[in-house]
Amino acid sequence: MADDTALVRFDAVGMQYDGAAEVLRDISFALDPGSYHFLTGPSGAGKSTMMRLLYLAQRPSAGRISLFGREADGLGRSDRARMRQRIGVVFQDFRLLPHLSAFDNAALPLRILKTPEAELRRDVMELLAWVGLGDQADASPATLSGGQQQRLAIARAVVVRPRLLLADEPTGNLDAEMGLKLMHLFEELNKLGTTIVVATHDTTLLARFRHPRLVLADGTVRLMPPAPPLRIGPAPRLSAAEALRGAARTDAAAAPGTNAGTDPGAPPRPEVTR
Numbered sequence: 001m002a003d004d005t006a007l008v009r010f011d012a013v014g015m016q017y018d019g020a021a022e023v024l025r026d027i028s029f030a031l032d033p034g035s036y037h038f039l040t041g042p043s044g045a046g047k048s049t050m051m052r053l054l055y056l057a058q059r060p061s062a063g064r065i066s067l068f069g070r071e072a073d074g075l076g077r078s079d080r081a082r083m084r085q086r087i088g089v090v091f092q093d094f095r096l097l098p099h100l101s102a103f104d105n106a107a108l109p110l111r112i113l114k115t116p117e118a119e120l121r122r123d124v125m126e127l128l129a130w131v132g133l134g135d136q137a138d139a140s141p142a143t144l145s146g147g148q149q150q151r152l153a154i155a156r157a158v159v160v161r162p163r164l165l166l167a168d169e170p171t172g173n174l175d176a177e178m179g180l181k182l183m184h185l186f187e188e189l190n191k192l193g194t195t196i197v198v199a200t201h202d203t204t205l206l207a208r209f210r211h212p213r214l215v216l217a218d219g220t221v222r223l224m225p226p227a228p229p230l231r232i233g234p235a236p237r238l239s240a241a242e243a244l245r246g247a248a249r250t251d252a253a254a255a256p257g258t259n260a261g262t263d264p265g266a267p268p269r270p271e272v273t274r
């Protein structure tokens with residue numbers, strides 16, 4: 001669809017694992033650039049399946065998925081990989097690389113984009129400090145707690161300020177304060193233009209960060225308005241924007257052959273003050 005302005009489009013998508021019952025059927029929806037949605041629904045409804053489809057980590061058994069205005073189905077391996085460079089992802093199992101340090105895990109997306117080393121070091125250290133891992137830069141993932149691994153996975157997902165951020169239960173292993181702080185980071189990213197989908201069961205998050213909900217049930221999805229409001233306390237004192245300073249290079253540095261420069265939904269670069 002050459003004139004498709006949606007950042008994400010599902011068109012009659014179905015998913016059935018080998019020999020198992022259909023998990024998703026006939027799912028159609030579109031997400032605008034810069035939108036923020038929660039993905040919710042009962043356990044086993046297919047949220048993680050949907051996240052993997054969005055990340056092009058698995059192919060649907062029916063229908064079509066388009067990302068950034070391009071249909072994914074006909075793309076070869078390298079084109080799919082290039083598309084993924086513009087997606088930040090936090091899976092439930094973190095998928096950290098065990099042989100790399102925390103620093104090198106967080107730096108990976110910047111290395112793929114060939115960011116100069118000095119700039120990379122400054123941005124990664126700033127973000128690691130912000131997520132409370134400044135003194136764990138040399139640690140191997142296996143020595144980190146579950147919550148620390150989750151924070152590292154989030155740092156890695158946001159370090160390049162992706163066009164699309166997919167987070168599957170991103171606060172699942174975090175205490176309430178750190179969970180809120182990271183959700184405010186996502187809010188800040190979204191204000192800078194990143195399209196966000198957060199899969200969560202957490203009713204407090206749903207009520208506190210009032211974004212439209214994609215609700216999965218019985219294999220289908222319904223778009224619902226934000227959950228009702230909740231009385232909230234003050235936002236964390238440390239500005240999330242500080243943690244994102246300078247992390248705005250995915251569009252400029254996207255590999256040749258991507259359509260990053262021409263995408264209708266390219267987020268604006270943030271003001272950078274150093």
Ligand SMILES: Nc1ncnc2c1ncn2[C@@H]1O[C@H](COP(=O)(O)OP(=O)(O)OP(=O)(O)O)[C@@H](O)[C@H]1O
Binds near residue numbers: 017042045046047
């Ligand atoms: N790789 C797989 N092979 C076979 N079946 C799978 C696979 N992954 C998921 N399923 C099945 O698909 C259904 C949806 O699973 P999925 O993990 O997507 O749900 P979910 O909504 O994320 O669940 P939860 O909230 O408990 O994490 C479940 O019935 C699950 O058993």
